[in-house]
Amino acid sequence: MTVHEDPIRAAAASGIAPHRAPELGPDQAPDLVALAGSRMAHDLNNPIGAIANGVELLGLTGQAEGPELALITESVENARRRIKGFRIAFGAAAPGQTVSAEDIRALTAPGPDGRRIEIDWPVTGPVPRQEAKAVFLALMCLESALAWGGRVAVRAASDGWRIVASAERMRVDPGLWHILEGGPVPADLPPNAVHFALFARELAKRPRPVAITGSDTAIEIGF
Structure with a gap:
């Protein structure tokens, strides 16, 4: 019968300290x-x-x-x-990573999916991946409101982003949009609305508070 020696105990017996992963704080956890x-x-x-x-x-x-x-x-x-x-x-989205302007234009351009939402994002250079992540989550939230199609304008500002969606009519769930303003995530959050909870988590990392205004035909998100 072959006896397999515990590698950790063997290392300790030989005087070699076993490798241990550094403990990470809550803010450093993956x-x-x-x-x-x-x-x-x-x-x-x-x-x-x-x-x-x-x-x-x-x-x-x-x-x-x-x-x-x-x-x-x-x-x-x-x-x-x-x-x-x-x-x-x-x-x-690790610090230092970017998303190219070509990729952003390709992903926001009208495609074969028959999407009835026009996205106007005049990007000219690479965008930090952490910023692109937040914008794409914002776009998903706005697309949820544009059930019958519409237009979205994405603009970079000196202090963040300004994203405006407009349409003749919208489908807005106040409970979901309240999540973005720090409201609780409902226990019965449907899978097709998970982007609201994830976007809220990204917003919580930013120094600037989110500003959301809306009407029957438009929604603006500033962050």
């Missing part, structure tokens, strides 16, 4: 939700990329043509765009 978001987005992107490559090869060889292939191509492209957007909104 953001497990963000890390999980990054992991899922990464793992989902690989098979979707493989499908996209396969569809492209089918098109080049002429083995498959017609509306069916076009539908698959559009669906794959839509999935890739959404996963990239989710990775920015839900994923980890």
